[in-house]
Amino acid sequence: MSFEPGRDIPxxxxxxxxxxxxxxxxxLTPVINxxxxxxxxxxxxxxxxxxxxxxxxxxFRGASNAIARLAEDGVEGSxxxxxxxxHGAALALAAKLxxxxxxxxxxxxxxxxxxxxxxxxxxxxxxxxxxxxxRAEELERLVQDGMIAIHPYDNADIIxxxxxxxxxxxxxxxxxxxxxxPLGGGGLVSGxxxxxxxxxxxxxxxxxxxxxxxxxxxxxxxxxxxxxPDTIADGLRAIVxxxxxxxxxxxxxxxxxxxxxxxxxxxxLFWSKLKLLIEPSSATVIAGVRNHPEIFAGxxxxxxxxxxxxxxxxxxxxxxxxxxxx
Amino acid sequence: MSFEPGRDIPxxxxxxxxxxxxxxxxxLTPVINxxxxxxxxxxxxxxxxxxxxxxxxxxFRGASNAIARLAEDGVEGSxxxxxxxxHGAALALAAKLxxxxxxxxxxxxxxxxxxxxxxxxxxxxxxxxxxxxxRAEELERLVQDGMIAIHPYDNADIIxxxxxxxxxxxxxxxxxxxxxxPLGGGGLVSGxxxxxxxxxxxxxxxxxxxxxxxxxxxxxxxxxxxxxPDTIADGLRAIVxxxxxxxxxxxxxxxxxxxxxxxxxxxxLFWSKLKLLIEPSSATVIAGVRNHPEIFAGxxxxxxxxxxxxxxxxxxxxxxxxxxxx
Numbered sequence: 065m066s067f068e069p070g071r072d073i074p075x076x077x078x079x080x081x082x083x084x085x086x087x088x089x090x091x092l093t094p095v096i097n098x099x100x101x102x103x104x105x106x107x108x109x110x111x112x113x114x115x116x117x118x119x120x121x122x123x124f125r126g127a128s129n130a131i132a133r134l135a136e137d138g139v140e141g142s143x144x145x146x147x148x149x150x151h152g153a154a155l156a157l158a159a160k161l162x163x164x165x166x167x168x169x170x171x172x173x174x175x176x177x178x179x180x181x182x183x184x185x186x187x188x189x190x191x192x193x194x195x196x197x198x199r200a201e202e203l204e205r206l207v208q209d210g211m212i213a214i215h216p217y218d219n220a221d222i223i224x225x226x227x228x229x230x231x232x233x234x235x236x237x238x239x240x241x242x243x244x245x246p247l248g249g250g251g252l253v254s255g256x257x258x259x260x261x262x263x264x265x266x267x268x269x270x271x272x273x274x275x276x277x278x279x280x281x282x283x284x285x286x287x288x289x290x291x292x293p294d295t296i297a298d299g300l301r302a303i304v305x306x307x308x309x310x311x312x313x314x315x316x317x318x319x320x321x322x323x324x325x326x327x328x329x330x331x332x333l334f335w336s337k338l339k340l341l342i343e344p345s346s347a348t349v350i351a352g353v354r355n356h357p358e359i360f361a362g363x364x365x366x367x368x369x370x371x372x373x374x375x376x377x378x379x380x381x382x383x384x385x386x387x388x389x390x
Numbered sequence: 391m392s393f394e395p396g397r398d399i400p401x402x403x404x405x406x407x408x409x410x411x412x413x414x415x416x417x418l419t420p421v422i423n424x425x426x427x428x429x430x431x432x433x434x435x436x437x438x439x440x441x442x443x444x445x446x447x448x449x450f451r452g453a454s455n456a457i458a459r460l461a462e463d464g465v466e467g468s469x470x471x472x473x474x475x476x477h478g479a480a481l482a483l484a485a486k487l488x489x490x491x492x493x494x495x496x497x498x499x500x501x502x503x504x505x506x507x508x509x510x511x512x513x514x515x516x517x518x519x520x521x522x523x524x525r526a527e528e529l530e531r532l533v534q535d536g537m538i539a540i541h542p543y544d545n546a547d548i549i550x551x552x553x554x555x556x557x558x559x560x561x562x563x564x565x566x567x568x569x570x571x572p573l574g575g576g577g578l579v580s581g582x583x584x585x586x587x588x589x590x591x592x593x594x595x596x597x598x599x600x601x602x603x604x605x606x607x608x609x610x611x612x613x614x615x616x617x618x619p620d621t622i623a624d625g626l627r628a629i630v631x632x633x634x635x636x637x638x639x640x641x642x643x644x645x646x647x648x649x650x651x652x653x654x655x656x657x658x659l660f661w662s663k664l665k666l667l668i669e670p671s672s673a674t675v676i677a678g679v680r681n682h683p684e685i686f687a688g689x690x691x692x693x694x695x696x697x698x699x700x701x702x703x704x705x706x707x708x709x710x711x712x713x714x715x716x
Contacts, residue, residue, distance in 0.1 A: 094419075094442070115665055116666070339441055380703045
């Protein structure tokens with residue numbers, strides 16, 4: 065399959081346009097460097113805190129851009145997607161702010177916090193069985209009813225929106241040498257790679273060992289048909305998208321993997337230094353940098369901290385923390 | 391007792407000088423507005439996130455300024471203070487960065503997290519019995535040994551440093567009408583009142599009901615001799631300082647009180663909207679604004695979010711949260 069840049073896949077101009085389109089509604093998130101964290105990791109790390117983005121994740125950027133593009137194209141009506149998590153909440157809020165209705169297909173075993181978030185932002189939840197097939201069927205039914213499907217990552221407008229986080233990071237810290245993002249379906253990393261291409265930084269993506277479908281796909285030269293994920297990083301269980309895979313093949317320096325234990329440890333490390341709770345998916349970037357000094361030591365590294373949607377109680381349970389600080 | 395502005399009590403010029411002195415080592419913390427939180431509170435709230443300051447609290451500002459002033463005055467040697475919490479960790483780090491040693495007198499029942507923080511930043515911990523007298527005696531012993539005492543709040547350099555948070559907030563959101571801070575010993579609110587005097591905003595301070603010594607002192611016209619605090623806001627149990635009380639009498643519009651239940655509820659509210667864990671002392675400002683719509687409704691309000699030094703496990707225990715989001 066081939067893609068035409070600027071139409072099927074966004075280019076840097078699309079990311080600048082996306083930024084202009086969404087910047088009034090998307091939060092300009094802080095970039096935080098902490099000398100104590102640097103000391104622990106052996107590099108200078110600039111954290112773009114998308115965990116502090118509205119809806120608690122970078123997903124609100126892509127969703128806002130996709131919704132705004134509909135209006136520009138004169139497309140009316142409700143939107144629909146499938147998501148077990150952050151994309152659903154993000155699309156719900158972006159739709160609500162634009163006066164549209166969002167319908168979110170969610171597996172019936174989704175976390176109560178994420179179901180609640182979709183509803184709080186005005187989204188309509190449609191439960192399905194927790195299988196790819198059931199999810200696709202339920203979404204197809206909504207599309208048949210006239211709704212506009214917004215894919216969580218294999219969508220040019222979504223990719224362009226996600227790329228705006230790296231654009232802001234570049235504007236704030238122009239001297240970065242490397243940039244690191246989590247990798248699930250690939251929306252964030254593909255947007256980041258496109259946003260930073262002319263900038264000359266090396267882009268690294270981090271997958272959980274238990275959801276390393278992209279590493280396998282890169283080895284094979286084509287996307288795996290199916291993959292049974294097994295990781296605590298619930299935001300990264302999806303199989304990489306077609307557009308996203310294409311960008312990763314051509315624009316990402318390396319895909320690294322980290323274990324669930326790495327994620328638990330770096331969630332605690334990150335909290336102890338920055339006083340921020342991050343979800344396991346976000347901890348991939350900290351773990352990836354920590355595990356690969358041969359790549360990152362001594363460098364100026366940008367890290368997209370993708371989301372903070374985990375309850376404190378779940379964080380405590382997952383990391384096994386007691387009431388005493390480590 | 392009378393104070394001479396510019397010597398005993400800082401003026402606005404001292405706060406600008408403090409800012410110039412410390413800005414390379416103090417983090418320019420983000421100011422976050424969240425439409426969802428605004429909706430819950432009925433005003434536009436601009437949160438100056440000092441919970442994301444180095445050492446996890448605004449206290450690092452005052453400590454950095456006090457340490458830098460010593461060098462300017464040619465004073466050498468180790469510093470000492472008494473603190474059950476954030477000032478101790480802040481002074482330890484500020485001293486370490488300046489190549490000095492800090493000695494922190496802490497009650498033997500201090501939280502393990504706060505003891506650990508002082509030590510992590512290179513401070514020497516001296517335990518004492520948990521009484522005012524024991525604390526003062528132990529500090530006096532250190533001063534007799536030649537150490538320089540840095541009072542946590544009743545100190546002009548500390549007040550000037552704490553005022554830099556409001557200065558930054560003013561520069562970022564010049565159209566604020568009101569500003570709200572927690573009130574314990576009064577370092578933060580007195581610095582804030584001085585920093586914002588020419589700006590024309592109304593300053594409000596919030597005390598826990600169980601540590602409302604300043605409200606009582608204002609009624610009497612003089613500082614109470616003793617007060618037995620009973621509140622979960624461990625950072626606000628101190629009796630207001632002399633310099634601080636003087637500034638509060640002349641420069642603070644009103645001191646409001648909130649209950650511990652208010653603090654628990656607003657810690658959860660703040661987390662649910664902003665994905666930030668704050669310690670009970672910080673929640674005072676959110677609770678104060680929520681409880682007083684007759685003062686704050688419809689206004690543009692600045693809130694100094696003072697600190698985030700609470701473990702996730704303690705946060706969960708204190709707020710009684712289950713694994714499901716509210």
